[in-house]
Amino acid sequence: MARELTREEKRAIRALVTKWCANYDRECGCLPLDCECYMFGKCWTGAYCRYFREAVLPLDPALEVSLMTEGPRPDFKPCPICGGAVPADGRMAYCSESCARIALRRQKRDYMRKKRR
C-alpha cells in the first residue's frame, strides 16, 4: 500500500538529492534524464529513482526506513549515538548493539569523572 509522502519527507528527499546525488546538477536537474529530478516530483511512496534508492537514500537511515516501509508511517526516533532509526516502541534505546555499547561506555566514563571530583 502506497501512502502519501509527508512534507518533511519531501523536504528531506530534496535536501538529500541536492546535496548527494551524483546525477543532480543545479542548472540542469537530473543529468542522465535531462530533466527535473524525478524524486522532486514524488508525492507517494514506492517506485523511487533507483540511483536515489541505492546510493543516496542510505545516507539518511531514518528517512530510508520510513520511505521503504509501506503502509502507515511507523514511529521512529533517532538513535542518540549515530542518528539511525530506532523503533519507538520503547524496547530499544539505540539502533544497534554497537551503539548501545558506545552509550554504556560514555555513561561509565561520565560516572567515573563525577566520582573523582
Ligand SMILES: [Zn+2]
Ligand atoms: Zn545508532
